[in-house]
Amino acid sequence: MANETNSASSTAAPLLQVRGLRKAFGAVRATDGVDLALQKGEIHALIGPNGAGKSTLIAQLCGELQPDAGSIVLGGEDVTALAAFARARKGLSRSFQITELCPDYTVLENVVLSLLLTTGRAFQAWSNPRHDPTLTASAARWLGEVGLDDRAGIHVRDLAHGEKRQLELAVALARSPRLLLLDEPMAGMGAEESARMTALLNGLKRRYTILLVEHDMDAVFALADRITVLVYGKTIFTGTPDEVRSHPEVRAAYLGEEAC
Structure with a gap:
């Protein structure tokens, strides 16, 4: 069961609220009842092993894929049925795993x-x-x-x-953007480039609300206010970096003993 811990203990409504998001491809449930909440100004990391459903979740948040069930609320407005361009106009901006530049x-x-x-x-x-x-x-x-x-x-x-x-x-x-989705911004980078990008993103803290999908655990633990762990399409835990490091189910499913 996911533990939606808010490290800031804020009572403010989340900027992004995802409830029960589901998407299946045949018998495969890529997202299976995902719940996610991002508070304004936080860097919230989404981690999980390959095949966990991270890319499918991001595609649903952006409007590239329509969910089979569930809702996506941005800034208090239900955007579940909106197309990608319409969500972009409402302040949702995304970077991709592979650069899409001219x-x-x-x-x-x-x-x-x-x-x-x-x-x-x-x-x-x-x-x-x-x-x-x-x-x-x-x-x-x-x-x-x-x-x-x-x-x-x-x-x-x-x-x-x-x-x-x-x-x-x-x-x-x-x-x-009101909400910035960063899909593996450190992908393909060496150690020096990753450190530079980590410092750059750290400078954006509190100025932007960021959902960070990343495999570089050093960067995740350095940047994230909270972390959600996705495994087999389900959110198994949400908490602070320290809580995620010490959670036995997370360690077994993804981090491994060497990361803790």
């Missing part, structure tokens, strides 16, 4: 594109957003936020892997 555009132009999606504008022959000083100044600020201000004119294809993940974060932040 490789032939510059770093700055990728953030400008994100800003255009937020405002509903589009590229126009008579009004090139690359030359819009308001847009480019705003994009430059977001690059500074993630430590890429000196890479603005570089084409994305020429960036290192860790820099691409930093840019993806800037693209997501440029949409001014």
Whole structure:
């Protein structure tokens, strides 16, 4: 049974409330009655072994998959039936396991594109957003936020892997999200790049509400206010990092003795 412990002991309504979320593919229950609550301003990590249902859960939260049952409430509004683009307009932004950037555009132009999606504008022959000083100044600020201000004119294809993940974060932040879903932001990174990303995300604490899906346990325990453990589509425990480390069922199912 999940233990929905709120380390801040807040009585405020969660920014995100998931109840009884279910999704089956034939006989396989990818999510099996998932409950999840994120408080405003927290970093909440979602962990679990491969095949636990994490990607399916994230896809349902984003609107890429419709659940078979259950509800998703964002900011007090039921968004269960909304399409992905509609949820994005309500402040839900996502980064992916594999970077989804425009490789032939510059770093700055990728953030400008994100800003255009937020405002509903589009590229126009008579009004090139690359030359819009308001847009480019705003994009430059977001690059500074993630430590890429000196890479603005570089084409994305020429960036290192860790820099691409930093840019993806800037693209997501440029949409001014209420809720930021980060799907394995450390994937494919070396130790130095992971440490840099961990420090970057730590700087976003309390300023953004973040659901972090990550296999790097050092990063998870360094960043998360609370952690939910998903196994075989079910949430088996939610608690603080210390509570998760010491929970026998979590240790048996996922962490192992060496992580505790």
